[in-house]
Amino acid sequence: DGAGIGPEVIVPALLDAGTLSRIRPVVVGDAERLRRAAELLGLADQVEIVTVEGPADAEFTPGRINVIDLGLLPADLPWGKLSAVAGDAAYQYVRVASELALSGAVQGICTAPLNKEALHAGGHLYPGHTELLAHLTGVEEVSMMLSTDTVKVIHVTTHIGLIDAVARIEPGLVERTVRRGHDALVRAGAEHPVIGVCGINPHAGENGLFGYGEEEEKIVPALEVLRADGIDARGPLPADTAFFLAGRGDYDLIVAMYHDQGHGPVKILGLEAGVNLTVGLP
Known part of the structure; x- marks a missing residue:
């Protein structure tokens, strides 16, 4: 959820050397929101947030964060306030990530926190990640x-x-x-x-x-x-x-x-x- 804690968690997580030693991370989200999070955290001078078309275009070097930028969030979206727009965007991020996994373009997905009330306000009536991922992958029961x-x-x-x-x-x-x-x-x-x-x-x-x-x-x-x-x-x-x-x-x-x-x-x-x-x- 771009109005929530996710961007502030993602940026330092992907700057951590331990993360890059284990995985090749690509974010599905909004690049500008991650830039704003980096500024809030005082990390703007340590990170380069780069938009890529897909995982195949990503480069994995220290300080670089690759983003498949869906561009769904308005620039004036407030932090920490319930937003139907952010709830819909969160659904779209998980949808695209799931499609990448099902196609074999990525080997797994890791989700930052969703706001279930925002997800519902955005028109996506799932109790949480578990049921949403089941729907997106065509599985009846998980x-x-x-x-x-x-x-x-x-x-x-x-x-x-x-x-x-x-x-x-x-x-x-x-x-x-x-x-x-x-x-x-x-x-x-x-x-x-x-x-x-x-x-x-x-x-x-x-x-x-x-x-x-x-x-x-x-x-x-x-x-x-x-x-x-x-x-x-x-x-x-x-x-x-x-x-x-x-x-x-x-x-x-x-x-x-x-x-x-x-x-x-x-x-x-x-x-x-x-x-x-x-x-x-x-």
């Missing part, structure tokens, strides 16, 4: 994975109310979510990931004492299918201890049933070093 050095978490449900989340959880969705997480970890180099699957109720239902048998109905059948396929998925686990166990290394991935069950622990254990991955994309 999962949000929060990844930190300490713990990795994938979510069966995310941006819906708690009552709706419990209603939506069913064995097929749990199974598909675990498979997406397993596949992502294997692709990242973990040959035999150990996956801990949270229950829904306190103490994972305590053998029927809490809740109405949701664990047995909604989670256990999925785990039986997964284990039969050789996936090491364990549970249902009491969520209040699962993250402690993951933090000490017992699990490579925790499967959370709903948003706050996964987000809360991750933001305590690794917020500053964490990233949000969308898994299940092509």
Whole structure:
């Protein structure tokens, strides 16, 4: 979102020597907005922001930032204020980046923060990046994975109310979510990931004492299918201890049933070093 923190994050990130040692970055956005951000940060004399037609035209030298300039933002766009224009522009940036990835012109995309209210005001009614990227790549179902050095978490449900989340959880969705997480970890180099699957109720239902048998109905059948396929998925686990166990290394991935069950622990254990991955994309 050009009215938000994104430009101020992107400029110093791409001036960092460590960034250029790992990747060849090309920004999809508005070049003039990045120049204004560089001025605000006192970095204007250290950076050259260059417009390119596409990744093939980019040059990667210290101090240079390559920008595919969509030119969508007005010069007088205020910082830090909700803007439908900026919300629409943010959608267009992600759309173009996704097209570049699908065509093979880039090997991956990294998104700066969106403002969901601005995105909606701009006419793009998605709960967030996860659902937007699924739409742009033609995938019906994806999962949000929060990844930190300490713990990795994938979510069966995310941006819906708690009552709706419990209603939506069913064995097929749990199974598909675990498979997406397993596949992502294997692709990242973990040959035999150990996956801990949270229950829904306190103490994972305590053998029927809490809740109405949701664990047995909604989670256990999925785990039986997964284990039969050789996936090491364990549970249902009491969520209040699962993250402690993951933090000490017992699990490579925790499967959370709903948003706050996964987000809360991750933001305590690794917020500053964490990233949000969308898994299940092509």
